[in-house]
Amino acid sequence: MATLRPAAAASRFPFLEATIAQLQARLQSDKLTTRALTNAYLGRIEEIDRRGPKLSSVIELNPDAMALAAELDRERKAGNVRGPLHGIPILLKDNIATADRMATTAGSLALVGARPPRDAFVAARLRAAGALILGKTNLSEWANIRSPRSTSGWSARGGLTRNPYALDRNASGSSSGTAVAIAANLATAGIGTETDGSIVSPASICGIVGLKPTVGLVSRDGIVPISQSQDTAGPMTRSVADAAILLSAIAGSDSHDAATQGASAPPDYMQALDANGLRGARLGAVRNLRNLHPGVVTLFEAQLEVLRAAGAELVDPVEVRNMDSIDPYEMEVLLTELKAGLDVYLAEFGSGAAVKSLADVIAFNEANRAREMAFFGQEFFVQAQAKGDLTSPAFLEALASSRRLARAEGLDAAFAQHRVDALVAPTGGMAWLTDPVNGDATTGSFSTPAAVAGYPHLTVPMGFVAGLPVALSLVGPAWSEAKLLRYGFAFEQATHARRAPAFPRSVTPQA
Numbered sequence: 001m002a003t004l005r006p007a008a009a010a011s012r013f014p015f016l017e018a019t020i021a022q023l024q025a026r027l028q029s030d031k032l033t034t035r036a037l038t039n040a041y042l043g044r045i046e047e048i049d050r051r052g053p054k055l056s057s058v059i060e061l062n063p064d065a066m067a068l069a070a071e072l073d074r075e076r077k078a079g080n081v082r083g084p085l086h087g088i089p090i091l092l093k094d095n096i097a098t099a100d101r102m103a104t105t106a107g108s109l110a111l112v113g114a115r116p117p118r119d120a121f122v123a124a125r126l127r128a129a130g131a132l133i134l135g136k137t138n139l140s141e142w143a144n145i146r147s148p149r150s151t152s153g154w155s156a157r158g159g160l161t162r163n164p165y166a167l168d169r170n171a172s173g174s175s176s177g178t179a180v181a182i183a184a185n186l187a188t189a190g191i192g193t194e195t196d197g198s199i200v201s202p203a204s205i206c207g208i209v210g211l212k213p214t215v216g217l218v219s220r221d222g223i224v225p226i227s228q229s230q231d232t233a234g235p236m237t238r239s240v241a242d243a244a245i246l247l248s249a250i251a252g253s254d255s256h257d258a259a260t261q262g263a264s265a266p267p268d269y270m271q272a273l274d275a276n277g278l279r280g281a282r283l284g285a286v287r288n289l290r291n292l293h294p295g296v297v298t299l300f301e302a303q304l305e306v307l308r309a310a311g312a313e314l315v316d317p318v319e320v321r322n323m324d325s326i327d328p329y330e331m332e333v334l335l336t337e338l339k340a341g342l343d344v345y346l347a348e349f350g351s352g353a354a355v356k357s358l359a360d361v362i363a364f365n366e367a368n369r370a371r372e373m374a375f376f377g378q379e380f381f382v383q384a385q386a387k388g389d390l391t392s393p394a395f396l397e398a399l400a401s402s403r404r405l406a407r408a409e410g411l412d413a414a415f416a417q418h419r420v421d422a423l424v425a426p427t428g429g430m431a432w433l434t435d436p437v438n439g440d441a442t443t444g445s446f447s448t449p450a451a452v453a454g455y456p457h458l459t460v461p462m463g464f465v466a467g468l469p470v471a472l473s474l475v476g477p478a479w480s481e482a483k484l485l486r487y488g489f490a491f492e493q494a495t496h497a498r499r500a501p502a503f504p505r506s507v508t509p510q511a
């Protein structure tokens with residue numbers, strides 16, 4: 001028998017582009033078991049991720065996946081169905097702790113051997129909802145806070161994750177593996193994390209839906225930290241409806257994370273979804289993004305007309321001020337909070353690892369330079385180690401300034417001045433060619449205002465430019481996830497812009 005080409009192999013997969021609701025319907029009707037579904041995804045990971053195109057998006061598989069699947073099938077047969085995620089295989093980014101036989105390393109060799117004493121809040125909520133944690137995904141090592149010259153999607157433990165729409169292009173980061181795995185149908189849905197762009201950028205570049213929630217809606221307990229001001233976990237899915245289901249499962253107050261004390265009991269975000277949900281919405285079109293490809297701008301113009309046709313009122317243009325002024329303040333905050341937060345995380349979740357502090361990690365990387373720093377260094381780690389604590393005047397001034405620029409003078413001013421419910425913009429540009437020597441390129445991004453403000457940001461596929469996915473961003477005030485999901489769902493239903501990848505080697509014409 002002839003060997004199938006990757007695109008042909010993809011087309012034969014029985015659960016290609018399957019949604020949570022579609023799979024749940026088959027599970028409920030006894031036409032499918034969780035064991036069969038899990039086995040199919042494991043086979044596809046072997047075929048697509050480890051062989052075939054070799055995407056390298058899954059860093060580790062759960063060795064107990066089939067046993068867990070059998071138990072979930074037994075529960076279902078006994079009439080105990082925990083909810084819409086019961087029996088659904090989910091992938092977690094490898095900076096989310098799990099108290100099982102899988103590692104939690106943030107992609108670093110320094111954390112190999114660490115055994116968390118308990119699940120992260122997000123992992124525990126997913127298990128309680130009946131989800132099957134299929135494995136961990138690769139990421140930009142340490143969630144891309146090690147060096148300004150890094151290559152997104154690379155970690156010493158997992159290697160380089162490749163973009164499924166063009167294998168020579170970058171998947172962005174830091175939730176590279178989750179974005180690629182879900183785009184390539186290696187699991188039903190996934191969880192990523194974001195400090196600034198790490199959910200929405202790879203989601204956009206890999207043609208999937210990504211939701212960065214309001215900081216405090218989803219607990220960060222048990223997640224390898226960068227910033228207590230900006231970190232959050234969030235859904236990464238192939239549809240807005242699946243993002244709503246995942247968010248409903250993982251949101252909520254947690255005593256281990258003080259930021260979540262302002263979160264109310266999580267609603268069922270599926271109730272917000274409405275194909276006519278853009279009618280009456282007042283949206284502000286943001287155009288002051290830099291470095292965008294002309295093709296992205298042209299596509300954005302066309303999607304603004306889709307929004308209008310769906311009943312939205314557009315205020316065009318709306319400028320978000322201070323987008324180029326936040327960076328130095330944000331970096332001071334991130335580096336100072338990294339130093340404090342990582343040491344606390346390692347004290348509780350790092351038992352068994354070779355490191356106990358950021359200083360230890362820096363020393364480990366130096367001692368293992370050939371494996372850890374062959375392509376880029378750890379300049380940000382060294383800078384973070386030199387910072388003061390969370391009471392230092394430099395930190396407090398930077399935190400106040402970054403919040404003022406992003407909130408009061410930035411997003412809040414735009415919402416109030418133009419009386420808009422949300423802002424729309426291109427999430428960013430297209431995937432760049434991967435270049436480990438020079439590091440990442442810049443193709444534009446709308447992530448920073450919402451990231452620094454701590455506000456929600458939803459990205460939804462809006463089409464392709466030169467064969468590469470691009471996406472539309474929806475940004476709203478704090479706690480406006482239901483509105484953003486409603487608008488995003490209506491846009492998705494009007495456009496159906498997502499297409500599964502075919503794993504071409506390149507979209508660049510060969511000389």
